[in-house]
Amino acid sequence: NKDTNLVYALDKFHFKQAIHHLCMNETLEDIMTHYVLNNMKKYFKTVCEALLEDYPHREKTTLDKQKYILNNWNNINNLYKNNLSCPMESQISHNLADLFTSRPKAYSIKTLEKLLKIRMLFKNNYNLKELYLNNFNKNEILTINEEELNYSIFEKKTNNINP
Numbered sequence: 123n124k125d126t127n128l129v130y131a132l133d134k135f136h137f138k139q140a141i142h143h144l145c146m147n148e149t150l151e152d153i154m155t156h157y158v159l160n161n162m163k164k165y166f167k168t169v170c171e172a173l174l175e176d177y178p179h180r181e182k183t184t185l186d187k188q189k190y191i192l193n194n195w196n197n198i199n200n201l202y203k204n205n206l207s208c209p210m211e212s213q214i215s216h217n218l219a220d221l222f223t224s225r226p227k228a229y230s231i232k233t234l235e236k237l238l239k240i241r242m243l244f245k246n247n248y249n250l251k252e253l254y255l256n257n258f259n260k261n262e263i264l265t266i267n268e269e270e271l272n273y274s275i276f277e278k279k280t281n282n283i284n285p
Contacts, residue, residue: 131201132194144170144187146177158191159202166191 141158145151150169157166170188174181191198200206218241229237244250 129200129204129206130197131204131206132197134201134207137191137194137198137201140187140190143183144173144191146173158195158198161199163192163195 137158138155141151141154145154154166154169156162157169167188170184173184177184218238240250243253
């Protein structure tokens, strides 16, 4: 559509992540962010060169993140100039990816879909216990009395066989 005006922007999450991986401390992150947002490419490249000299063991990371930021330089500035924001990436990372990637696990697609639905219900403040109990086609919430529960399966069994 000729009436549509597109503005390409890089999301803040990936920009901040690249800056964080490039720099060695928070102060340097602030300085490098300032250079990018104020279109100071020469200074940005100079600091990257200094990082390469001071930390040669981080060469691949430094070069990769420098290239990423330079390739997206205009898109990063568009993000801030047009005051664009979208929390999608950070929300996915915080609410979903962290839950499923913190420790190595394997899920079938079917199980993963169920876990994601449960996670979304939880994050949307649904009472999971109530939903579970009402899932048995009943319109009432069941209350289980603690004294009625049988915990004998957790008791230590003694072996009646004599050695």
